Amino acid sequence: MAILVGPDSRVLFQGITGSAGSFHARQCMAYGTRVVAGVVPGRGGQRFDDQVPIFDTVRQAVAETGANVSCVFVPPAFAADAILEAIDAGIELVVAITEGIPVLDMLRVRRVLDGQSRTRLLGPNCPGVITPGARCKVGIMPGHIHRPGPIGVVSRSGTLTYEAVFQLSELGLGQSTCVGIGGDPVQGLDFVDVLRLFAEDPETKGVVLIGEIGGAAEERAAEYIRNHFRKPVAAFIAGRTAPPGKRMGHAGAIIAGGKGTAEAKIAALEAAGVRIAPTPSEMGKTMAAML
DSSP, X not given: OOSSOSTTOOEEEETTTSHHHHHHHHHHHHHTOOEEEEEOTTOTTXXXXXXXXXXXXXXXXXXXXXXXXXXXXXXXXXXXXXXXXHHHTTOSEEEEOOSOOOHHHHHHHHHHHHTOSSOEEEOSSOXXXXXXXXXXXXXXXXXXXXXXXXXXXXXXXXHHHHHHHHHHHHTTOOEEEEEEOOOOSSOSSOHHHHHHHHHHOTTOOEEEEEEESSSSHHHHHHHHHHHHOOSOEEEEEEOTTOOTTOOOSSTTOOOBTTBSOHHHHHHHHHHTTOEEOSSGGGHHHHHHHHO
C-alpha cells in the first residue's frame, strides 16, 4: 500500500524542459514512474523526448492526461505561483523540489493550503518521495539504492535520507516509502503528517526519522509518537555541534533564542520512546536493533 505515491500516481513535471527538470524527469521515467505530462507556458503542443506531451497550463494537463501528482522544477521567483497553479487545478500531491523560494511567497501558499483539503504539498527544498515497491519516484533521489520493504523513512535532509536508505538496504531492510519533507521554515507536510500516514499503512513496520536543528517539528513529532504512534521509531538529529545563531544548510536549520537545539530535540524524542542513532553511520543499525 505504502503512502503518498504508488501505482496509481500519474505525474506531471512543471518545468520539464529546464536543465534540472529534464534531467530528473528522465531519471524518474527510467525508474518506472508514470510521467504523463509536462507543463511549460508557451510550449504547449510540443513533446518531451518524443514521448511526454507538454501543456501550457496544469489545468490543461490534468484535463488531458488525468495527472494527479506534480513535481515542481520551476525557478524560485516563480515556484510559488507554480504550486498555486497546481493546487487550483486539483492536483492531489505537489512535490516542490525548488530551493530558495522566498518565505513571503510560501506564506501565501501556506494560506491557500490551509483553506482547502484536496491538495497536499511536499517541500519546498526537498528531495521528493519514492515508493520502491511501486517503482514510483517523484524527485531527485538515487532510485538504485532503494529496495521494497517494511521501513518508512521521513527526513528533513536529502543527503542523510540517501545515507539511511543505503544502510537499510545493505542490512536487508527495504523501504515502504521514503519522504523528504524539506528544511525550509514554511513548508507543506511535516513529520506529524507523514507519521500519521505511516501509522495507517499496514506495510510499514518501523520508521526512521531524520531531523536537524531549528524549529520545533521534531518536538511536535515526539509528542505525536508518545501519544499515538505504536510502531518502532529510530531517529538521528543533525547539528549537535552547530553554534547558536548560525544557519547550517537549510534555511530553517538555525538555533535562535536558545530554541531548536539538537539536545532539546533528542531529549523530547527519547522521552517518547524513540531510539537515537549516535552517529549518521548507525542509523540503519539502530532501526534494525529495534526490530
